[in-house]
Amino acid sequence: MESVLKKHFGYSTFRPYQEQIIQHILDGNDSLVVMATGSGKSLCYQVPPLISNKTAVVISPLISLMQDQVMTLKQRGIRAEYLSSAQIDSTVQSNAESGNFDILYMTPEKACLISNSFWSKLLNIGICLLAVDEAHCISEWGHNFRVEYKQLDKLRDVLINVPFVGLTATATEKVQSDIINSLKLKDPYVAVGSFDRKNLFYGAKASNRGSSSVFELVEEILKCAANPGSIIIYCTSIKDVEQISKSLLEAGVESAIYHGQMASKAREESHRSFIRDEIRIMVATIAFGMGIDKPDIRHVIHYGCPKSLESYYQESGRCGRDGIASNCWLYYTRSDFAKADFYCREARSVSQRKAIMVSFMAAQQYCMLRTCRRKYLLEYFGEICAYENCGYCDNCAVPKKEIDISKQAFLLMACIKLCGGRWGLNLPVDVLRGSRSKKIVDAKYDKLPFHGLGKEVSANWWKILASQLISFGFLTENLNDVYKTISVSLDGMHFLSSCTPDHQPPLLLPVGEEEHKNAIGDGGDLNMDFLKSEGLLQGEVELYKMLLEERMKLARTAGIAPYAICGDQTIKKFVVLRPSTKARLANIDGVNQHLLAKYGDRILQAIRDLSKGLGLSLDGLSNLQVVNNQNICTASNHLKELTPAKFQAWKMWYEDGLSLQKIANFPGRSAPIKVQTVVGYILDAARQGCAIDWMRFSEEIGLTQEAFINIQLAIMKVGSKDKLKPIKDELTEEVSYTHITAVLTMVDLGLTRDALVANHWSGNEANKCSKEMAEIPKQLDILSHAESKICELKEPVNCMEDHLSSEEKNKAVSRMQEFDDQQSLRKRQRVDPLPQENLVSVEATEDSIIEWLGNFENGVSLPDFVEHFNGSTVESIAQLLSCLESEFLIYKKSDNYKLM
Numbered sequence: 001m002e003s004v005l006k007k008h009f010g011y012s013t014f015r016p017y018q019e020q021i022i023q024h025i026l027d028g029n030d031s032l033v034v035m036a037t038g039s040g041k042s043l044c045y046q047v048p049p050l051i052s053n054k055t056a057v058v059i060s061p062l063i064s065l066m067q068d069q070v071m072t073l074k075q076r077g078i079r080a081e082y083l084s085s086a087q088i089d090s091t092v093q094s095n096a097e098s099g100n101f102d103i104l105y106m107t108p109e110k111a112c113l114i115s116n117s118f119w120s121k122l123l124n125i126g127i128c129l130l131a132v133d134e135a136h137c138i139s140e141w142g143h144n145f146r147v148e149y150k151q152l153d154k155l156r157d158v159l160i161n162v163p164f165v166g167l168t169a170t171a172t173e174k175v176q177s178d179i180i181n182s183l184k185l186k187d188p189y190v191a192v193g194s195f196d197r198k199n200l201f202y203g204a205k206a207s208n209r210g211s212s213s214v215f216e217l218v219e220e221i222l223k224c225a226a227n228p229g230s231i232i233i234y235c236t237s238i239k240d241v242e243q244i245s246k247s248l249l250e251a252g253v254e255s256a257i258y259h260g261q262m263a264s265k266a267r268e269e270s271h272r273s274f275i276r277d278e279i280r281i282m283v284a285t286i287a288f289g290m291g292i293d294k295p296d297i298r299h300v301i302h303y304g305c306p307k308s309l310e311s312y313y314q315e316s317g318r319c320g321r322d323g324i325a326s327n328c329w330l331y332y333t334r335s336d337f338a339k340a341d342f343y344c345r346e347a348r349s350v351s352q353r354k355a356i357m358v359s360f361m362a363a364q365q366y367c368m369l370r371t372c373r374r375k376y377l378l379e380y381f382g383e384i385c386a387y388e389n390c391g392y393c394d395n396c397a398v399p400k401k402e403i404d405i406s407k408q409a410f411l412l413m414a415c416i417k418l419c420g421g422r423w424g425l426n427l428p429v430d431v432l433r434g435s436r437s438k439k440i441v442d443a444k445y446d447k448l449p450f451h452g453l454g455k456e457v458s459a460n461w462w463k464i465l466a467s468q469l470i471s472f473g474f475l476t477e478n479l480n481d482v483y484k485t486i487s488v489s490l491d492g493m494h495f496l497s498s499c500t501p502d503h504q505p506p507l508l509l510p511v512g513e514e515e516h517k518n519a520i521g522d523g524g525d526l527n528m529d530f531l532k533s534e535g536l537l538q539g540e541v542e543l544y545k546m547l548l549e550e551r552m553k554l555a556r557t558a559g560i561a562p563y564a565i566c567g568d569q570t571i572k573k574f575v576v577l578r579p580s581t582k583a584r585l586a587n588i589d590g591v592n593q594h595l596l597a598k599y600g601d602r603i604l605q606a607i608r609d610l611s612k613g614l615g616l617s618l619d620g621l622s623n624l625q626v627v628n629n630q631n632i633c634t635a636s637n638h639l640k641e642l643t644p645a646k647f648q649a650w651k652m653w654y655e656d657g658l659s660l661q662k663i664a665n666f667p668g669r670s671a672p673i674k675v676q677t678v679v680g681y682i683l684d685a686a687r688q689g690c691a692i693d694w695m696r697f698s699e700e701i702g703l704t705q706e707a708f709i710n711i712q713l714a715i716m717k718v719g720s721k722d723k724l725k726p727i728k729d730e731l732t733e734e735v736s737y738t739h740i741t742a743v744l745t746m747v748d749l750g751l752t753r754d755a756l757v758a759n760h761w762s763g764n765e766a767n768k769c770s771k772e773m774a775e776i777p778k779q780l781d782i783l784s785h786a787e788s789k790i791c792e793l794k795e796p797v798n799c800m801e802d803h804l805s806s807e808e809k810n811k812a813v814s815r816m817q818e819f820d821d822q823q824s825l826r827k828r829q830r831v832d833p834l835p836q837e838n839l840v841s842v843e844a845t846e847d848s849i850i851e852w853l854g855n856f857e858n859g860v861s862l863p864d865f866v867e868h869f870n871g872s873t874v875e876s877i878a879q880l881l882s883c884l885e886s887e888f889l890i891y892k893k894s895d896n897y898k899l900m
């Protein structure tokens with residue numbers, strides 16, 4: 001599984017659930033996969049055909065979506081095609097019947113209409129799964145019910161023993177059981193992942209939908225468009241699509257439009273130019289984008305309240321699929337909320353009408369929410385959310401002014417209660433405002449003590465207050481049949497019981513329509529400065545921009561979308577690592593075999609030329625500030641991944657330059673904390689991708705090169721990094737647990753000792769180290785790792801060259817020689833008793849390496865190679881491994897080489 005993942009997709013690790021789901025499919029079981037947008041569901045059905053050499057059939061609702069997927073898969077060297085009414089290549093069906101595709105996409109209509117003989121032929125040749133993507137379309141309780149999906153159960157009788165997989169990003173429990181029943185899934189493996197999209201900032205803002213608000217929106221979009229990445233603006237009407245696109249054009253910015261009334265050719269052209277980055281702004285109705293996998297969409301703006309919270313989650317989920325911080329803003333007006341009837345027209349039954357109303361009400365509440373938006377979204381989808389404040393939505397990030405609204409809240413709640421909780425919000429508000437409408441007079445509500453007491457403020461003001469009271473749980477909206485009523489909740493009753501008409505306890509709420517100046521921009525600094533905040537140097541930021549342009553050129557020549565070549569995250573890794581060889585390029589996460597073969601030389605050439613022009617060295621060794629290449633994230637990401645205490649500690653240490661000691665005893669703390677705790681915080685920050693100056697860090701914790709090496713050797717000896725105690729037991733007393741944890745973190749982050757030696761430890765220390773290395777504790781099992789140690793010991797000398805005088809260098813070299821001699825002596829002494837075959841010289845060749853590696857499922861480390869291939873030098877073995885890696889015959893994971 002892992003080798004397929006690297007070879008075709010370029011990734012070295014699976015995301016949560018992927019491996020288990022794939023295994024269940026390979027074992028022939030049905031599955032239901034409910035995982036967040038952009039979490040990697042597609043991979044679950046894309047990997048099994050590559051392992052089993054059988055075709056995977058994928059039912060997908062949209063032709064444009066299938067075309068995108070097929071384009072991307074072909075770029076990964078995967079044989080993919082689609083069958084639908086739009087397919088002009090008449091050979092696809094017969095090729096599919098002959099098993100010539102790894103993955104075959106089909107619309108549900110096609111899947112139901114195609115002849116049984118097609119399925120029989122495919123069954124004979126080999127079909128490994130039938131996946132139903134966007135499976136929520138099967139359920140009337142889903143937000144996108146499609147009749148054709150309901151008929152897919154027919155296939156169950158035809159494709160006997162073929163594992164069925166339903167996949168969706170949005171399914172409440174009711175929808176999940178609907179999918180299981182409709183697809184007749186047999187005892188399925190159900191994987192429900194978190195719905196949390198951590199890199200997405202959520203915000204909502206009231207707007208009046210007049211020309212001033214369009215102007216404001218356009219201004220915001222212009223600011224966003226100055227930065228890399230794409231933008232989608234979803235409108236609730238075609239009129240709005242046209243108006244916003246026109247306003248953008250008047251402001252000098254071109255945008256594509258997409259809506260249901262456009263001719264299909266024009267729609268296709270819009271879609272195509274957007275995904276190929278020819279146009280970066282798309283103004284569309286929700287007809288656009290289902291399942292779109294453009295990874296670099298940085299903003300999804302809803303201009304109007306969406307029809308359901310599920311569709312909002314899906315549409316906003318198209319943002320930031322590459323994991324980079326991105327923004328989801330929603331502009332709403334109260335008049336949007338009057339569209340319930342319009343949406344209910346789609347309903348075919350009373351239960352469906354109710355379902356539409358429930359999710360529309362949830363979307364409305366989301367708009368008006370004053371509490372954490374993320375928590376609300378997650379809890380809507382049934383996820384338990386322990387925190388109150390995510391710190392990464394407008395309500396959590398921007399502190400609101402709180403005012404005491406106890407008097408007004410008392411009036412409204414008491415009035416709602418006296419009206420019996422049987423009405424919608426309008427009636428009690430009209431009572432407060434002194435209306436004498438027939439309904440009010442007939443019900444004698446004009447006689448209530450509160451009648452007319454609230455006429456000083458507008459009806460709208462009372463409605464906004466009501467929505468805050470709903471947000472904070474004092475009022476409850478209920479759906480009776482299809483009409484909403486409002487009543488006082490238990491918390492509200494509790495508040496009322498503590499009030500008298502003359503006295504109410506204070507009730508502080510963040511009320512009033514807040515001004516969100518620069519609303520869209522609030523969600524994080526998305527301009528090029530964010531790259532600097534990740535620790536990138538100015539030259540590296542330049543290199544990033546240039547490589548994006550290079551990718552664009554390659555994509556234009558190939559007639560494909562730039563992201564199909566590789567994602568922005570991968571480009572960032574190119575920038576930081578600046579690989580000089582194909583093997584190094586191949587090792588980067590996101591680089592697959594196809595990319596390497598097709599574009600590898602061009603990419604390497606560009607990196608070489610551009611880096612030279614910018615004065616950047618290759619192979620990224622000089623830049624020790626950024627070592628966490630696997631998990632580069634923005635400052636705003638750090639905020640979310642780390643607890644505030646850890647993030648603060650990192651900021652104080654890295655940005656403000658305070659020592660670990662000072663941070664531990666910082667006067668602002670209620671009590672000092674231990675220095676080790678601070679060290680732990682900084683190491684956690686490093687693991688989350690925060691920049692670290694490792695030279696300074698090592699100095700502060702007293703980690704010498706000698707200790708570093710000894711810890712590495714101890715790890716090798718123990719053979720596992722999981723437990724610290726056995727490693728500590730191998731070391732002298734001066735080496736602390738803090739040192740061990742620090743080295744483990746550095747090693748995990750890919751920081752090599754060479755880099756530290758070259759940049760940090762002084763010649764004297766390296767010299768001293770080499771001397772002391774020659775006295776490595778005898779209890780170490782020299783035999784098993786002798787060669788690797790010798791080769792490691794030689795490295796510091798090479799790296800020291802810039803720092804040492806020639807006399808010092810000579811001394812170091814002669815000490816090395818002494819050590820070599822001692823080692824070979826020891827080796828000879830220890831080798832003697834070994835059986836004779838171990839003394840036979842084994843030479844490394846590409847074939848012998850591959851053959852030998854085939855014996856080890858868990859892979860083999862370089863020292864093991866050196867030990868086995870005792871007839872070859874470490875350099876030649878390393879070179880052979882590098883070649884095999886770049887040919888994708890082997891790959892490296894956690895320092896072990898494995899067979900592809």
Ligand SMILES: Nc1ncnc2c1ncn2[C@@H]1O[C@H](COP(=O)(O)OP(=O)(O)OP(=O)(O)O)[C@@H](O)[C@H]1O
Binds near residue numbers: 018039
């Ligand atoms: N193991 C992985 N490592 C790194 N990236 C991955 C991994 N798996 C998937 N991805 C990438 O994540 C992105 C989103 O994946 P995918 O399109 O499968 O999401 P999805 O769950 O189907 O989303 P949606 O519901 O919105 O269609 C893709 O660009 C994909 O290549």
